[in-house]
Amino acid sequence: MLGGVASAQKIAFEEYNLDNGMHVILHNDSSVPVVVTSVMYHVGSKDETPDRTGFAHFFEHLLFEGTENIKRGEWFKIVTSNGGVNNANTSDDRTYYYEVFPSSNLELALWMESERLMHPVINKIGVDTQNGVIKEEKRSRYDNQPYGNIIGAVKENMFKKHPYRWTTIGSMEHLDASTLEEFQAFNKKFYTPNNAVLVVAGDFENAKAKEWIQKYFGSIAKGETLKKETFVEEPITQTIHANYVDHNIQIPMLIATYRTPSMKTRDARVLDLISSYLSDGKSSKLYKKIVDEKKMALQIDAVGFSQEDYGMYILYGLPMGTHTSAELLKEIDEEIVKIQTELISEKDFQKLQNTFDNRFVNKNATLEGIAENLATYYLLYGDINLINTEIELLHSITREEIRDVAKKYLNPNQRLILDYVPSATAPN
Amino acid sequence: MHPQARPQPKPGVSPVVNIKKPQTFVLDNGLKVMIVENHKLPRVTFNLALDNEPFFEGTIKGVDELCNNMIGNGSIKIAKDAFNEEIDFLGANINFGSKGAYASSLSKYSGRILELLAHGALHPNFTQEEFEKEKAKLFEGLKAEEKSVPAIAHRVVEALAFGKNHPSGEYMSEETLKNVTLADIKKNYETYFVPENAYLVIIGDVKYNEVKPIVENLFGPWKKRSTPKLTYPAPQNVAFTQINFVDVPNAVQSEISLVNTLNLKMSDKDFFPAVMATYILGGDYTSYLNMNLREKHGWTYGASATIGSGKYVTKLKAASAIRSAVTDSAVVEFIKEIKKIRTEKVSVELLNNVKAGYIGRFVMQVQKPQAIARYALNIETENLPTDFYENYIKTINAVTPDDVMRAANKYFLLDNTRIIIAGKGSEVIPGLEKLKIPMFYFDIYGNPIEKPVL
Numbered sequence: 001m002l003g004g005v006a007s008a009q010k011i012a013f014e015e016y017n018l019d020n021g022m023h024v025i026l027h028n029d030s031s032v033p034v035v036v037t038s039v040m041y042h043v044g045s046k047d048e049t050p051d052r053t054g055f056a057h058f059f060e061h062l063l064f065e066g067t068e069n070i071k072r073g074e075w076f077k078i079v080t081s082n083g084g085v086n087n088a089n090t091s092d093d094r095t096y097y098y099e100v101f102p103s104s105n106l107e108l109a110l111w112m113e114s115e116r117l118m119h120p121v122i123n124k125i126g127v128d129t130q131n132g133v134i135k136e137e138k139r140s141r142y143d144n145q146p147y148g149n150i151i152g153a154v155k156e157n158m159f160k161k162h163p164y165r166w167t168t169i170g171s172m173e174h175l176d177a178s179t180l181e182e183f184q185a186f187n188k189k190f191y192t193p194n195n196a197v198l199v200v201a202g203d204f205e206n207a208k209a210k211e212w213i214q215k216y217f218g219s220i221a222k223g224e225t226l227k228k229e230t231f232v233e234e235p236i237t238q239t240i241h242a243n244y245v246d247h248n249i250q251i252p253m254l255i256a257t258y259r260t261p262s263m264k265t266r267d268a269r270v271l272d273l274i275s276s277y278l279s280d281g282k283s284s285k286l287y288k289k290i291v292d293e294k295k296m297a298l299q300i301d302a303v304g305f306s307q308e309d310y311g312m313y314i315l316y317g318l319p320m321g322t323h324t325s326a327e328l329l330k331e332i333d334e335e336i337v338k339i340q341t342e343l344i345s346e347k348d349f350q351k352l353q354n355t356f357d358n359r360f361v362n363k364n365a366t367l368e369g370i371a372e373n374l375a376t377y378y379l380l381y382g383d384i385n386l387i388n389t390e391i392e393l394l395h396s397i398t399r400e401e402i403r404d405v406a407k408k409y410l411n412p413n414q415r416l417i418l419d420y421v422p423s424a425t426a427p428n
Numbered sequence: 429m430h431p432q433a434r435p436q437p438k439p440g441v442s443p444v445v446n447i448k449k450p451q452t453f454v455l456d457n458g459l460k461v462m463i464v465e466n467h468k469l470p471r472v473t474f475n476l477a478l479d480n481e482p483f484f485e486g487t488i489k490g491v492d493e494l495c496n497n498m499i500g501n502g503s504i505k506i507a508k509d510a511f512n513e514e515i516d517f518l519g520a521n522i523n524f525g526s527k528g529a530y531a532s533s534l535s536k537y538s539g540r541i542l543e544l545l546a547h548g549a550l551h552p553n554f555t556q557e558e559f560e561k562e563k564a565k566l567f568e569g570l571k572a573e574e575k576s577v578p579a580i581a582h583r584v585v586e587a588l589a590f591g592k593n594h595p596s597g598e599y600m601s602e603e604t605l606k607n608v609t610l611a612d613i614k615k616n617y618e619t620y621f622v623p624e625n626a627y628l629v630i631i632g633d634v635k636y637n638e639v640k641p642i643v644e645n646l647f648g649p650w651k652k653r654s655t656p657k658l659t660y661p662a663p664q665n666v667a668f669t670q671i672n673f674v675d676v677p678n679a680v681q682s683e684i685s686l687v688n689t690l691n692l693k694m695s696d697k698d699f700f701p702a703v704m705a706t707y708i709l710g711g712d713y714t715s716y717l718n719m720n721l722r723e724k725h726g727w728t729y730g731a732s733a734t735i736g737s738g739k740y741v742t743k744l745k746a747a748s749a750i751r752s753a754v755t756d757s758a759v760v761e762f763i764k765e766i767k768k769i770r771t772e773k774v775s776v777e778l779l780n781n782v783k784a785g786y787i788g789r790f791v792m793q794v795q796k797p798q799a800i801a802r803y804a805l806n807i808e809t810e811n812l813p814t815d816f817y818e819n820y821i822k823t824i825n826a827v828t829p830d831d832v833m834r835a836a837n838k839y840f841l842l843d844n845t846r847i848i849i850a851g852k853g854s855e856v857i858p859g860l861e862k863l864k865i866p867m868f869y870f871d872i873y874g875n876p877i878e879k880p881v882l
Contacts, residue, residue, distance in 0.1 A: 009469055031468060031795070032792070032795045032796055033791060033792070034792045064713075069434055069435075069436065073719070073723065076713040077714050078436070080714065080785035081780070081781035081784045081785065082439055082784060082788065083784050083785060083791060084785075084788055100792065101788070102443055102791045102792055103440075103443050104439050104440035104441055104442050105439050106440075107440070111437050114434075129723060129726045131726065132725070132726020132727065132751075133722055133726050133728070134729075135726075135751070136681065136726075136728045136749065136750070136751055137729035139680045139749070139751070140728075140729045140749045143681075144577050144578065144681050144749065145578070146573065146575065146576045203443075247575070247678040248575045248576055248577070248678055250571050250572060250575060251568065251571055251572050281512065281521075282501075282512040282515075282516065283512045283513040283515075283516040283517075284516070288512075295564065298565050298568040298569065298572065318568070320564060320565070321564070321568070350517070351516060351519070353519075354518055354519030354534075354537075355516070355519040356519070357519055357534060358519035358520060358532075358533070359519075361469055361470060362471065362532070365471070
């Protein structure tokens with residue numbers, strides 16, 4: 001059965017390096033006349049300094065402003081007028097840019113991405129404008145949304161040394177205080193060919209693509225060799241209690257969060273299985289008991305917040321009526337203790353295998369998804385073959401490991417209990 | 429390398445577009461089945477869609493949402509826990525609702541998943557216990573959203589634009605939810621969950637010949653019934669442009685929407701000109717609104733305009749979440765940009781860019797299995813000519829700057845627009861008053877009130 005699913009979707013790819021250190025990955029798929037071009041840079045908010053947070057995300061905005069050959073405001077016009085779509089996103093670990101075009105426009109896409117890397121224009125007008133835009137992004141996405149500041153509140157309590165302690169969107173005060181020279185220096189340091197991977201996926205001729213890649217990216221100068229800093233957190237040995245006041249809510253939320261190891265580790269995958277066991281679907285342990293049978297919560301969920309250096313396992317629930325966060329926590333703890341002391345049933349184990357098989361097939365169902373996964377497995381996991389083999393890794397996890405990993409990471413003294421509460425009065 | 433040595437590359441030869449059709453058949457009860465075989469991945473999706481008219485729920489508003497949340501928790505033949513357990517065990521997903529159901533599964537389990545979908549959708553088990561539980565959750569959900577500025581803005585926009593006596597304008601409240609009974613749920617299901625306007629779209633790793641008899645077997649017994657044909661008073665646009673203000677003291681931005689209602693069918697001659705006018709006004713990063721409010725002023729994360737289309741009355745909405753301090757200035761700029769598209773002809777260059785974008789996205793979508801199915805469904809549900817998509821590129825290319833301006837004047841009713849603002853009154857009302865636009869005040873449910881004391 002394992003072979004059946006795994007072999008049903010082998011993602012074929014070719015990879016090589018340019019002389020300047022840029023890594024290139026090509027994936028052919030001619031089933032639709034579309035080509036995805038993307039670049040992932042190994043820079044995220046964890047590469048910022050504590051007094052200049054928000055820089056990595058800021059660049060995601062800034063690098064659409066223009067280049068020496070693409071005038072300010074023209075980037076999107078060029079994409080649209082050539083039938084394409086594009087976007088970018090930033091996490092704590094990396095920044096990702098992509099264009100999707102009809103297959104006739106691969107050369108254009110490569111030119112645009114090389115322009116962004118080779119000579120972006122970083123000037124005062126762009127910085128000032130995007131600074132205003134980002135403040136409104138923060139208000140729209142976080143400050144004006146009920147429960148919008150959960151992740152930020154969790155992170156600042158979960159990490160003491162690691163830059164994961166601040167949010168990707170960062171501090172507006174830091175952006176206000178920064179100089180143009182600081183933005184230019186950040187660009188020079190991190191936006192280099194040797195800190196990036198270029199992916200071309202879809203309907204194209206390999207020889208032609210390679211020729212254009214060499215033509216547009218080959219002459220870009222190599223940047224400094226970066227050494228990623230390591231930040232080691234002390235283990236959490238006593239429950240961290242914290243609270244956060246949200247003016248946009250009426251119902252308090254219970255949040256319990258455990259610090260987990262790098263997403264590259266086997267233990268992180270085991271924790272993914274545990275998360276699914278606890279809260280995926282109506283038959284999952286927590287949903288069925290707390291929401292369906294006991295009617296104590298409007299919602300209960302567990303999410304694995306997987307990252308390059310450390311992850312977080314975040315359990316959250318909204319108590320209903322007169323039920324309290326403490327009651328929810330008691331129910332959650334009972335289920336965790338069961339995982340720590342008993343083996344999960346054979347049937348539940350098989351269910352997890354089926355769930356992850358399904359997820360694996362869907363993960364690479366779109367060309368855009370394949371392009372991003374190729375970049376991620378190469379750049380963050382350091383093993384591009386995982387795009388085809390990760391399912392085998394998941395299948396090799398045993399019931400005993402599930403029990404042992406739960407025992408290792410999910411203890412009450414290793415977690416944050418965050419009371420996310422409404423304000424007593426409206427703000428002034 | 430000198431910048432001049434890197435000119436922008438010219439596009440290659442555009443790919444040829446082939447529009448495929450799904451294989452289809454119709455059951456005696458009216459259910460139309462569309463199948464798109466695609467064997468690239470070992471998975472299948474099933475989408476049962478009921479294309480019903482919108483209907484008014486009145487004093488029991490919430491009955492349809494409650495019905496939606498109760499369908500598919502087991503069936504009269506399979507108990508809830510066993511039902512949910514089996515779907516999850518197969519690693520599949522099925523979402524049930526009052527307007528259909530959607531499932532995705534590995535192809536090896538697709539037969540059983542389709543069976544479970546049919547069971548859950550056609551033989552629901554509505555119990556008092558589940559009713560009480562889902563109702564309690566909806567009450568709690570209302571409470572959880574009570575202070576959400578985007579949620580308040582959304583509710584008031586719909587209520588004012590369409591009127592509370594219209595299916596598109598009414599909203600659920602604690603009061604209407606309290607009125608709903610289990611009998612109402614059953615009646616709602618019996619009345620509207622019928623095969624008359626139903627479509628079952630199957631995409632993926634299945635064979636037409638194998639799945640057809642299974643569908644006939646599972647959905648053939650679904651009893652033929654018609655939905656009630658009802659009419660509602662046509663929503664009226666306001667006689668003059670006005671600000672409708674809602675005070676939300678916890679707001680950190682102002683949600684601004686400029687709204688008027690309209691009718692626009694996909695088959696109308698004006699359809700593409702109207703859609704393009706909307707796109708130019710607020711469709712993407714380079715739109716008039718976004719370039720002004722975001723890129724020129726930095727007042728917002730983004731501004732957009734959307735126009736509804738289809739068989740029923742719908743609306744034009746230009747909207748943005750704006751920094752509180754510049755709410756009044758933003759209103760001026762909104763008006764300016766809508767005026768611009770009504771009075772200044774778009775340049776041929778800009779229009780050509782927009783057309784190229786539409787055509788490019790079409791070219792990229794058209795051969796994907798989901799698009800093949802969606803286009804076929806649109807032709808059926810929107811009564812489009814069968815060659816609508818064959819002519820798509822040609823139709824788009826034929827739109828002129830005059831067409832765009834005419835459509836903007838016809839649908840963007842600047843002189844009959846409601847400017848609905850949900851924001852922090854104490855910070856923004858004084859500025860808005862200086863605009864000398866008539867201003868009316870509403871509570872968070874869209875009821876008219878006196879100007880709040882700040």
